[in-house]
Amino acid sequence: MSERMNDAQLVKLTAAQMAEKLQAGEVTSRELVQAHINVIAAAEPELKAFLSVSATEALKTADEVDRRRAAGEELPELAGVPVAIKDMIVTKGIETTAASRILQGWIPPYDATVVEKLKANLMPILGKTNLDEFAQGSSTEHSAYFPTHNPWDTECVPGGSGGGSASAVAAYEAPLALGTDTGGSIRQPGAFTGTVGVKPTYGGVSRFGAIAMASSLDQIGPVARTVLDAALLHEVIGGYDERDSTSIPEPTPAVVKAAREGQKMDLSGLKVGVVKELSGKGYEDVVSHNFEHAVELLKSMGAQVSEVSLPNASYALPAYYVLMPSEVSSNLARYDGMRYGLRMMPPADVAQTSANMMAYTREAGFGSEVKRRILLGTYALSAGFYDKWYGSAQKVRTLIIRDFEKAFEKVDVLVSPASPTTAFKLGEELTDPMTMYLNDVATIPANLAGIPAMSLPMGLGNGLPTGFQIMAPAKHDDMMYKPAAALEAAFAKEAGEVSELPTGKWADQAAQNADVTSAEADKINQAEKAEAVDAALKAFPGVRVTKAEEK
Amino acid sequence: MPTFTKDQVQHLGWLVRIALNDEEADKLKDDMNVISEAINSIQEVATQDVEPTANPIPLEAHLREDVPATPFTQEEAIAGAPEADSGMFVAPQILGGEESE
Numbered sequence: 001m002s003e004r005m006n007d008a009q010l011v012k013l014t015a016a017q018m019a020e021k022l023q024a025g026e027v028t029s030r031e032l033v034q035a036h037i038n039v040i041a042a043a044e045p046e047l048k049a050f051l052s053v054s055a056t057e058a059l060k061t062a063d064e065v066d067r068r069r070a071a072g073e074e075l076p077e078l079a080g081v082p083v084a085i086k087d088m089i090v091t092k093g094i095e096t097t098a099a100s101r102i103l104q105g106w107i108p109p110y111d112a113t114v115v116e117k118l119k120a121n122l123m124p125i126l127g128k129t130n131l132d133e134f135a136q137g138s139s140t141e142h143s144a145y146f147p148t149h150n151p152w153d154t155e156c157v158p159g160g161s162g163g164g165s166a167s168a169v170a171a172y173e174a175p176l177a178l179g180t181d182t183g184g185s186i187r188q189p190g191a192f193t194g195t196v197g198v199k200p201t202y203g204g205v206s207r208f209g210a211i212a213m214a215s216s217l218d219q220i221g222p223v224a225r226t227v228l229d230a231a232l233l234h235e236v237i238g239g240y241d242e243r244d245s246t247s248i249p250e251p252t253p254a255v256v257k258a259a260r261e262g263q264k265m266d267l268s269g270l271k272v273g274v275v276k277e278l279s280g281k282g283y284e285d286v287v288s289h290n291f292e293h294a295v296e297l298l299k300s301m302g303a304q305v306s307e308v309s310l311p312n313a314s315y316a317l318p319a320y321y322v323l324m325p326s327e328v329s330s331n332l333a334r335y336d337g338m339r340y341g342l343r344m345m346p347p348a349d350v351a352q353t354s355a356n357m358m359a360y361t362r363e364a365g366f367g368s369e370v371k372r373r374i375l376l377g378t379y380a381l382s383a384g385f386y387d388k389w390y391g392s393a394q395k396v397r398t399l400i401i402r403d404f405e406k407a408f409e410k411v412d413v414l415v416s417p418a419s420p421t422t423a424f425k426l427g428e429e430l431t432d433p434m435t436m437y438l439n440d441v442a443t444i445p446a447n448l449a450g451i452p453a454m455s456l457p458m459g460l461g462n463g464l465p466t467g468f469q470i471m472a473p474a475k476h477d478d479m480m481y482k483p484a485a486a487l488e489a490a491f492a493k494e495a496g497e498v499s500e501l502p503t504g505k506w507a508d509q510a511a512q513n514a515d516v517t518s519a520e521a522d523k524i525n526q527a528e529k530a531e532a533v534d535a536a537l538k539a540f541p542g543v544r545v546t547k548a549e550e551k
Numbered sequence: 552m553p554t555f556t557k558d559q560v561q562h563l564g565w566l567v568r569i570a571l572n573d574e575e576a577d578k579l580k581d582d583m584n585v586i587s588e589a590i591n592s593i594q595e596v597a598t599q600d601v602e603p604t605a606n607p608i609p610l611e612a613h614l615r616e617d618v619p620a621t622p623f624t625q626e627e628a629i630a631g632a633p634e635a636d637s638g639m640f641v642a643p644q645i646l647g648g649e650e651s652e
Contacts, residue, residue: 109627203608216606242615246606249613318590329567336568339640340631346570354643359570366569372582375563379553379583392593394603399596401604433582434589450607474608541570545633 007035008511011172012504015081015229018175022069022080029062029069029080033124034515036082040126040173041516043506044524046154048146049167050127051087051529054094055521058082058124065122078232079122084174086165087128088135089220090209091115094125098211099143100133102335102342102365104533112209113244114178114220114237121236126174129164133367134332135185135213137161138439139429142369144536145529147426150193151503152464156423159189159439165223166193172507176233177223182214183320184419184443186221187455191418191467194457194503196230196484198222199443201474202450203248205234206241214327215246217320217447227456227485231259234477253478262485265493267301270483273308273411278442278469283420286461291417294458294468297490298415298483308411310403315396316445321437322380322393323448329377332370337361337545344542364540372433397448404449408473413480416442418455418467442469452477456484459491555583 010032013021021027037055044050065080090096090108092115097103111119118125132142140148140163148163150156151171158167165177166189179186181199190197198221205220212218222233238252274295279288299305336358337343342365346356366374380389407414420441429436446453451474458468468487472479492498500508537544553559557573560580564571571579625638634641 106631109623109630201608202606203610242613245613246608246610248608248610312596315593315596318593321586321590322593333567337633338642339629341633343633345643351647352643353647354645355568356570357643358568359565362568363570363572368575368579371569371571371575372579372586374567374569375560375579376583376586378563378567379555385553388594391603392597394605395597395601396593397604397607398601401607432585434585437586437589448607547633 006511007038008504008507010035011039011175011507013175014226015078015175015224015232016226018081019078029065029124030059032080033058033062033082033126035510036126036174037518037521038510038513038516039171039507040524041521042510042513043151043171043173047149047151047167047171047173048525049129049148049164049171049173050084050525051097051099051130051145051164052095052526053127053521053524054125055518057094058126059518061122061124076121078236080124081176082124082126082174083118083233084126084129084165084168084177085115086131086162086177086179088131088180088211089114089178090211091125091128094128096128098134099131099145100365100367100370101144101533101536102361104342104529106341110209113206113241115209117237123236129162129168129177131164132161133370134211134328135161135180135182136328136369136373138184138188138436140164141426141430142367144367145532149426150423152194152423155425156464157192157426159192159419159423161185162189162197162223166190166195166197169193169195169223169225170503172504175225176229178237179221179223180210180213181219181221181447182217183324183447184440186223187443187453187467187469188419188439190223190455192423192465194465196224196227196454196456198230198234198454199446199452200234200238200477201248201452203246204252204452204475204477205237206244206247208241208243212331214324215331216327217324227262227481227488228256228259230454231255231481248475250475253476255478255481258478258481259485262482263489265301265486265489267298267303267483267486270303270413271411272298272303272305272483273407273414274305275313275414275416276307276309277313278416282438282441283417284422284461286422287417287420287466290459290461290466291468294487295415297487301486301490303483306411308407308414310400310407310445312396312399312403313445316400316448317437317441319393319396319400320444320448322389323397325373325377326380326390327377328373329381332374335362335365341365343545344540345545347541347543360540360542364537364542400445401449404451412472413483414471416469418442418469422461422464422466446471450474452480454480454484456488457491553587555580555587
């Protein structure tokens, strides 16, 4: 066997390569997990991608994998390859907060179906990643704890809501992660951080245990550095689940096979439609330029490219901003201070009733973006306005689905930029909600129609990544993986030998540092989190009920 | 499309049990007016002949086998409770003091 790989070399492997080396006995899962813990310790002071690190748990799983493999047991393909999880997905025994004050300290008594699947596949869980509170935002700045920074430029946001998962994967803190995508929360951070993010067909991955934001739009999906890695994780988490009434009772499409097929770089016969409405005005020049180049690469591999129109695409964003807040207002009604999470009793001069307790709890527990959406959604669902707002938005949804159906009669897949801009600076878009909302203009249509869509890197612009979006017909997730893998291979061929990426600097540092103990790692960002909550709650009236007061 | 007033926002706040302060209600009012202006355009295409869609991937209701499963224990169910007593959630009084409205 060759000389042992150092931490930086280990973490820079793809998940598929890690799996191969584990199977070949060239590396142990413990070494792999420890290397990632070391990178997390080196990167977190600057990136803040994790809300909690579960190093002790991860090493326990790693040791089990190593023991069983040594005993000659046949293990699942990704056994021993670590993964991070967006803190919007519940994990039994690991704090789950949705990046909200209202859930700080909550330890779920159950696992999400996708987490059960990760565990069944013996994948060590490195921790929970940061997000905009309740996945509401496009920059991760709406986290109640702290913003996450983009590893390409730490003054920039990583996108959102899944900025934590995207940053962690981009900076080699984790090879794989889970995200949730309601309007682009996997794909737009993918575009901003140069990672691959996939929103599967609605119903393709169980939502049981995903904290509900907008239930008719939410979907869990993989975050990875390569298309094949995303496909491997997609097959682990996908499939029917009777605990989710919207789960499709069919097997996951063969996405891994499609990704491997795509690596051959032959797209002859594939019909690709460039969406006319998702380009041009509002899209940065560097994004448009890289997109056009990517389309040329598809053509050079034999794809037949034509322009396709989605005439109602411009109504997708406004319809989304009616449907989503409406569903948010209903889903977030459960956070009432009664059974779990934060409880704030009213100040002494206010009647100490349940109703008042709920009002003071929700006032202190929710951030401004969440409140905005709850209020707007409640209004849109109220008697007398329901038809005009919610009903109209549901009709627009029908029109958008029809647009896609017509488009897919002509072409196999549709393409567009994944985000109209590159990553913006922290604080830059916080003042005007509509500016922030426009980030998702290219990603929202796929959520409304329930179709699968993914973002993959299409080169840099001004030193920052840009993302290419591929959309496919519902239940045909495999169809987007082939051109995605082909495009990825074409970009790699074009780039030739890649010099060191700026995102690798923490991995390189970690290789110089001594191993971090799991006890130290488990404390990462915990003090900052507690301070952020304490400081924020002081600004609100009321008396916080702490568990110490239990009778 | 409505133009929200601060009073309406305060009223909505009470309906959704969020004890908004004055300054907050004022800011939310402005934001909500900007957003409602921007989403107004859906009325243009949502004509009577278009059917609404609730679930983009229509499925038939699925029946599962009638097999017993194990629910949470009482202990697990109240483990996250802000206040608990004798295996039960403790709730503040339900009646009285409606002056917040």
